[in-house]
Amino acid sequence: MAGTSVEQSYNGWNGEYIDAMHARWSADPASVDEQWRRFFDGFELALRGSGPTTATNGGVVAAREKQRQVDDLIYAYRDIGHLAADLDPLGSHRPAPAALKLEHFGLSEPDLDAVFDGGTLPVDGATPLRDIVGLLQDTYCRTIGVEFMHIQNPHQRRWLQERMESVRNRPVYTHEQKLHIVSALSEANAFESFLNTRFTGKKRFGIDGGESLIPLLDDIIENGPSNGVTAFTIGMAHRGRLNVLVNILHKTYDQIFTEFDESWSEDFLSGGGDVKYHRGYSTNHTCADGRTIRLNLSPNPSHLEYVNAVVLGRARAKQRLRNDTERRQCVPLLIHGDASFPGQGVVAECLNMVRLDGYTVGGSIHIVINNQIGFTTSPHDAHSGIYCTDIAKMTAAPIFHVNGDDPEACVFVGRLALEYRQKFNNDVVVDLWCYRKYGHNEGDEPGFTHPLLYEKIRKQKPALERYVDRLIDEGELTREQFDVLDQWLRTQLDAAQTRTKETPVAPTVDAFGSVWSGLTGKYSSKPVDTGVARDRLVAVSRALGTVPEGFTAHHKLTKLLEYRRGAIGADLPLDWATGEMLAYATLLVEGHAVRLTGQDVERGTFSHRHAVFIDTVTGDRFEALNHLAPGQAKFCIHNSPLTESACVGFEYGYSLGDPDMLVIWEAQFGDFANGAQVYFDQFIASAEMKWKRFSGLTLLLPHGYEGQGPEHSSGRPERFLQLCAGNNMQVVYPTTPAQMFHVLRRQMKRDFRKPLIVLTPKSLLRHPSAVSRSADLVEGHFKLVLDDPAVTDPSSIRRILLCSGKVYYDLIEHRAQGGHDDVAVVRLEQLYPLPDEELAAVLARYDAKVELVWVQEEPRNMGAFRFLKTTLWEQLDIDPLYVGRDENASPAVASMKLHLQEQHRIMINAIGLPDSGTAAAQDSDTRSTPPSSRRLAAS
Numbered sequence: 001m002a003g004t005s006v007e008q009s010y011n012g013w014n015g016e017y018i019d020a021m022h023a024r025w026s027a028d029p030a031s032v033d034e035q036w037r038r039f040f041d042g043f044e045l046a047l048r049g050s051g052p053t054t055a056t057n058g059g060v061v062a063a064r065e066k067q068r069q070v071d072d073l074i075y076a077y078r079d080i081g082h083l084a085a086d087l088d089p090l091g092s093h094r095p096a097p098a099a100l101k102l103e104h105f106g107l108s109e110p111d112l113d114a115v116f117d118g119g120t121l122p123v124d125g126a127t128p129l130r131d132i133v134g135l136l137q138d139t140y141c142r143t144i145g146v147e148f149m150h151i152q153n154p155h156q157r158r159w160l161q162e163r164m165e166s167v168r169n170r171p172v173y174t175h176e177q178k179l180h181i182v183s184a185l186s187e188a189n190a191f192e193s194f195l196n197t198r199f200t201g202k203k204r205f206g207i208d209g210g211e212s213l214i215p216l217l218d219d220i221i222e223n224g225p226s227n228g229v230t231a232f233t234i235g236m237a238h239r240g241r242l243n244v245l246v247n248i249l250h251k252t253y254d255q256i257f258t259e260f261d262e263s264w265s266e267d268f269l270s271g272g273g274d275v276k277y278h279r280g281y282s283t284n285h286t287c288a289d290g291r292t293i294r295l296n297l298s299p300n301p302s303h304l305e306y307v308n309a310v311v312l313g314r315a316r317a318k319q320r321l322r323n324d325t326e327r328r329q330c331v332p333l334l335i336h337g338d339a340s341f342p343g344q345g346v347v348a349e350c351l352n353m354v355r356l357d358g359y360t361v362g363g364s365i366h367i368v369i370n371n372q373i374g375f376t377t378s379p380h381d382a383h384s385g386i387y388c389t390d391i392a393k394m395t396a397a398p399i400f401h402v403n404g405d406d407p408e409a410c411v412f413v414g415r416l417a418l419e420y421r422q423k424f425n426n427d428v429v430v431d432l433w434c435y436r437k438y439g440h441n442e443g444d445e446p447g448f449t450h451p452l453l454y455e456k457i458r459k460q461k462p463a464l465e466r467y468v469d470r471l472i473d474e475g476e477l478t479r480e481q482f483d484v485l486d487q488w489l490r491t492q493l494d495a496a497q498t499r500t501k502e503t504p505v506a507p508t509v510d511a512f513g514s515v516w517s518g519l520t521g522k523y524s525s526k527p528v529d530t531g532v533a534r535d536r537l538v539a540v541s542r543a544l545g546t547v548p549e550g551f552t553a554h555h556k557l558t559k560l561l562e563y564r565r566g567a568i569g570a571d572l573p574l575d576w577a578t579g580e581m582l583a584y585a586t587l588l589v590e591g592h593a594v595r596l597t598g599q600d601v602e603r604g605t606f607s608h609r610h611a612v613f614i615d616t617v618t619g620d621r622f623e624a625l626n627h628l629a630p631g632q633a634k635f636c637i638h639n640s641p642l643t644e645s646a647c648v649g650f651e652y653g654y655s656l657g658d659p660d661m662l663v664i665w666e667a668q669f670g671d672f673a674n675g676a677q678v679y680f681d682q683f684i685a686s687a688e689m690k691w692k693r694f695s696g697l698t699l700l701l702p703h704g705y706e707g708q709g710p711e712h713s714s715g716r717p718e719r720f721l722q723l724c725a726g727n728n729m730q731v732v733y734p735t736t737p738a739q740m741f742h743v744l745r746r747q748m749k750r751d752f753r754k755p756l757i758v759l760t761p762k763s764l765l766r767h768p769s770a771v772s773r774s775a776d777l778v779e780g781h782f783k784l785v786l787d788d789p790a791v792t793d794p795s796s797i798r799r800i801l802l803c804s805g806k807v808y809y810d811l812i813e814h815r816a817q818g819g820h821d822d823v824a825v826v827r828l829e830q831l832y833p834l835p836d837e838e839l840a841a842v843l844a845r846y847d848a849k850v851e852l853v854w855v856q857e858e859p860r861n862m863g864a865f866r867f868l869k870t871t872l873w874e875q876l877d878i879d880p881l882y883v884g885r886d887e888n889a890s891p892a893v894a895s896m897k898l899h900l901q902e903q904h905r906i907m908i909n910a911i912g913l914p915d916s917g918t919a920a921a922q923d924s925d926t927r928s929t930p931p932s933s934r935r936l937a938a939s
Helices: 015-027 034-050 056-084 109-113 129-140 154-165 175-198 213-222 241-247 253-261 266-271 304-321 345-352 390-395 407-424 451-459 463-474 479-502 534-544 555-566 576-589 645-657 670-684 687-691 717-723 737-749 774-778 807-818 836-843 865-876 896-910
Strands: 115-117 126-128 144-147 231-236 281-286 292-297 330-337 365-370 399-403 428-433 594-598 635-639 662-666 698-702 730-732 756-760 799-803 823-828 830-832 851-859 881-885
Touching: 015 034, 015 056, 034 115, 056 115, 056 129, 056 144, 109 129, 115 129, 126 129, 129 144, 129 154, 144 407, 154 407, 175 213, 175 241, 175 407, 175 463, 175 479, 213 241, 213 330, 213 365, 213 407, 213 428, 231 241, 231 304, 241 253, 241 292, 253 479, 304 330, 304 345, 304 645, 304 670, 330 407, 345 390, 345 645, 365 407, 399 407, 407 428, 463 479, 534 555, 534 576, 534 774, 555 576, 576 594, 576 737, 594 645, 645 662, 645 670, 662 737, 670 698, 670 717, 717 730, 717 756, 717 830, 717 865, 737 756, 737 774, 799 807, 807 823, 807 851, 807 896, 823 836, 830 865, 836 865, 851 865, 851 896, 865 881, 881 896
Parallel strands: 231 292, 231 330, 330 365, 365 428, 399 428, 594 635, 594 662, 662 698, 698 756, 730 756, 799 823, 799 851, 851 881
Antiparallel strands: 115 126, 144 399, 281 292, 730 830
């Protein structure tokens, strides 16, 4: 029970009132109530221990000083008591810091029997210091250590204090609860033990030494519904994943043993599949109270912490679909390693996003499996702080350090973490101190580098045995009862292995259930009609150019608003931004939500988009895309933090959670995507093949050579093309606003989802030739190949220039200057999957002997050339010549003058000198492929 000490006036340190009360007590102790008598009796005792004091006022002053010292002691225990907590199951000595000793506060042994005000401690009135210290040590210095005084919100601190101090961080569990905990521990232990004996030598990255993770997770999930949770999205690395899959997500023993025996070959055909400790799983869990909760464990590669952002994005999507505006229904649960949590930068990136409007998920529950070693790396080489969890303080998250050999303490902090997250919508961390029984994997020898540590581990009694002994001593369990449970579990495991040798069981879940129902994983190049009726285009165009009455837009945007209002109605040339905005608008009124994030996307890096207007008088925001028509879908646009990696991972996760939403991440410049390369390699490009997980994530990567130097020219198309195989994703480089309009709409109108990589323009945003007409939006679809519209007589063409993107406009401008009518410029709008049939059909218009040249701005070792040279040869028997920049380790030159010279040489080599009428001039600096024979496919 939380008591309130003496009187409010005392707690407020009303000196005159205390002096008056002391004078009354001195004259007649019976004249004050019992609490004040105990208080002054205690101080008299303390003063006698400190020496004689003759003056009454002097005694009161000394009493005040003693109380201040006790207050400091109480604060210190709350602040640094964790440093003296018994956290290490291996028994390493953690001496109490000097800052917690009585002498540090000017107190001494005789003061222990004096009574003091306990402040907000749950004590009744004035209390002996001995009892105050005992309560604090019980709460903060046993098998739970807590860091929470760094939290600046006093309400949160007080809530935590009351929850912990009222039970001294050790609640009383019922008989049934204790049996449930021992059952969860037994299931974890039996599973690891069985795998260790039946599949000796096979990697499993077991949880041996950290088995308390299972009852901890189990209790969090069981208490989810009573705390308003309907779903947990879970992310974790490989240690303990198999145990979590089986004992938390209910993946069956049969499924696990099928994977160990590799008797289910379907996933491995065509080079697919992944190791079992990287896979994910989804299930509906029925809690003890009968309520159901959705559990989803995301697959994760060996890049341990990168799944965090994916899980957060997936949770955000689920929250939107549930209309979970308070973000209490879907809770991210992230399980980390003690080396990776402080060591991998994506952790800090995700923590920084905790309260950002575009990324908040209402807080995550973090659990660190603290093995006290990372592979072979000791803690002093892994992190600079006292704990591996210090980085979490940046979010003002409470951190519960707990001894993994005390499963009841683990369960308690797990439940407290859940309740805190639900009440305050903030991150919370559980640091589960345990050990790793074997090496980094079961075949590794840890004794090479840590012989003393592993000598301790070999002698360590497992947490299950310790807890069973404790329950037996408490009379809660008999040895016979435990043996029956243990034998039953082993019988179940043995029977499952026997079954799966004869009848393997599919180890994965259907990828097209739930929100993915109705979609397929099969790619099709069949055109999809993405045209929009003119009257609808007129309506949304008008809405895009309209702001509320009384809204004061920036005066420089007045013409833009006028243009948008009348662009379709007056059939004006449509620029790039208008084509993009109309794509979003039409999707929204058709019921497809759109999410667009990235650095400065609201205005647009190049001040072109202006999807958000700011009132110059009030500062209010207005998003026209959310005011198009009644019943439209939601447009979500957010400027991102200066982060690429976690933001891309977040959007990828969002696309997994809601395939009916167009989810887009835009790089500020295309090569800024470099910072997210792990997500491109390990998730976006390969998740379909490895895990049967599909995504419709769209990336917008500004690309084009305009003399802006090495870091602002290239979206690195070569890297994405290198990752392309098996129709796993789409890479496009559109050249008109209409093409941009159609390709964005196509992404949502197909019956499958594949990642879409769009190389977007910079200078073309305002290029007078890079425009479309409303008719281009009303009819048709995204065209994979665009023939040269200027060619009226294909038989007159002696050379075909095949290209993509911005260089097309440079080529046609140069051609016009020299009158080179015998050169055709054909645009390959989709680089992958290569539209071989469409390209062959276009080329068939021309003479088979005509020269075919691939032209690009990028260096020879970059861009699409090397990919296309191989692909065109294999699919169309075409071996194109090359015109472009020479090989280079850097994407682009830094000098504008040199850039222009290089660009001009490309034009000359591709078409010829403007005044020569011939294409004979060649320059070895920019065209390194000599003339050679090549064949054009006839069909």
